Amino acid sequence: MSQHDPVVNPQKGRSGLSRVFHATLISLNGLRAGWGETAFRQEVLIAIVLVPLAFWLGRSWVEVALLAGSVVLVMIVELLNTAVEAAIDRIGPEWHDLSKRAKDMGSAAVLLALVLSGGIWLAALCTRFVT
Structure with a gap:
């Protein structure tokens, strides 16, 4: 340039x-x-509870990192999903198969992040309280 x-x-x-x-x-x-997005606000409020709880529940720095990191990962994926949706909406309001696919895949990414985080928390809780 x-x-x-x-x-x-x-x-x-x-x-x-x-x-x-x-x-x-x-x-x-x-x-x-x-x-400004309801889902992100909900995830932040949950993170305000879960991230400090990760320091109590985790028995090592690795466990704390996995617990807290999985919660932060959900928020990251939510922001990326929102960015995809905003970009698609910027193109236009008309229905298009590729736009739908992009939005559906963004939503699926959030779902997978939630499942991963839930699995990590469930495993940590079971290890802490069941064994």
Whole structure:
């Protein structure tokens, strides 16, 4: 890119700490946008309970990391699903098979993340209280 080319995304022209600072602001904006989604708010509220509980339930740092990490993973996948849905909706409101597939796969990814997290928590609870 030469000096006279127009910069479409000003973030691309930044470097060093300025880039890190602006990237952090963009990420915080993404979290604020995610907060506008009911599912993400519900997952955050559950995480407020489960992440501290992971430190009590986990018997090692690996268990704590798996328990807390699985909860955070659900929120990450939810944000990505919401991003896919927003991009599809930006294209247009008309029904299209590929749009439906993309949204369905995003939803399936959230479901798999929830199943994984639930399995990890169930295994930890069983290990802690059944044996």
